[in-house]
Amino acid sequence: MTFSGGEDFPASLLLVGAGRMGGALLKGWLNLGLDPARVHVLDPALSAEMQAFCAARGVKLGAPPAPPEVLVLAIKPQTFEGAAPALAALIGHETLIVSILAGKTLVGTTAYLPGARAVVRAMPNLPAAIGAGITGVVANAAVTSQQKATAQALLEAGGAVVWLDDESSIDAVTAISGSGPAYVFYLAECLTKAGVAQGLNPDVAARLARATIEGAGALLAATPEASPAKLRTDVTSPGGTTEAALTELMGGDALADLIGRAVAAALRRAGQLSG
Incomplete structure (x- = not known):
């Protein structure tokens, strides 16, 4: 983990969905040194508890004014298709998409977000909510080594990270961890x-x-x-x-x-x- 000033520190981050898993990751990032001024949270159903947390920590609510360096997708998978058009408008050419949407493939994600190039797909498990989980991760060919390091740093807030050579292994990760x-x-x-x-x-x-x-x-x-x-x-x-x-x-x-x-x-x- 290279937060608290390390080179893998995201310049700007948009978290889409701050429910149980997304909220836990956000808390982990801030505890590890991610500057709350660099973070926006977009969630129309944000809980009162998470609203209070964001206000107390200085995390901005709503869409950012410019495309973020990293966009983390943590909404319910069944809501993704409906939310995709609005999200697509927020993505820049260099935005890294980190998706923890169960069942959504790399190709499927880019199909709904046509402006997205670099996409990382992650499968965390429930103990990640307390920083004790393990996450299987796969990236598409557009993800750079620096973006991969950034994704790893973010996902390590939930515990260990295992990179997979092939997306087909994600289903086995789902079944095991x-x-x-x-x-x-x-x-x-x-x-x-x-x-x-x-x-x-x-x-x-x-x-x-x-x-x-x-x-x-x-x-x-x-x-x-x-x-x-x-x-x-x-x-x-x-x-x-x-x-x-x-x-x-x-x-x-x-x-x-x-x-x-x-x-x-x-x-x-x-x-x-x-x-």
Whole structure:
């Protein structure tokens, strides 16, 4: 991240859509040193909370007087087509478009914004709202190395950034990291229900499930040199309780097969939405 005066600091930025994800990114940019005087927010449905935040931080509301260096698209995908004509009038020849619109391809974005040349498509996930996410990113051929660095700096406000060689990989990113948090939340639900079924107080079961997943994730993050398989083995004593549980989960690759089918279903749906 090279904010606070670095060369990747955008000279001007227009954020279109400041809902949950767009608003979280805006807060992250300002916390990292982006000058609020360089930022405009365009959102006809801006929440009262975000209006107050922008006023307090000196972020301007409405369209900028000149084409921005960067335009970040963070509106609901289904509203893009209707908003596109007004947005197209705000784009300059050198404007970089950073789109986090799910299902909107690079070609599809430029089709609705004919003045746009350089477009970056990003797929963040929900933890990006607290700066703990990961975003898969792909750029079209018009994006320069400097624009790529600017996009990376902006998207890192939400967490890690992974650049993809081909846009076709975006659907797989969507199925793994985009939808993935829901899989983990469901695991927490299932652990809680199992705990209650074994006689635990529901609040205790929920606390145990939540803390277990939080702790396991923290350990995974703290030991990048260890594979998930190695960590699983470390906690599995031969003949112990964990081995007994894993025998049920892994017997005949039952869980692996289920997760594989779930990811494949998500990937198919992502392809349908992009089509």
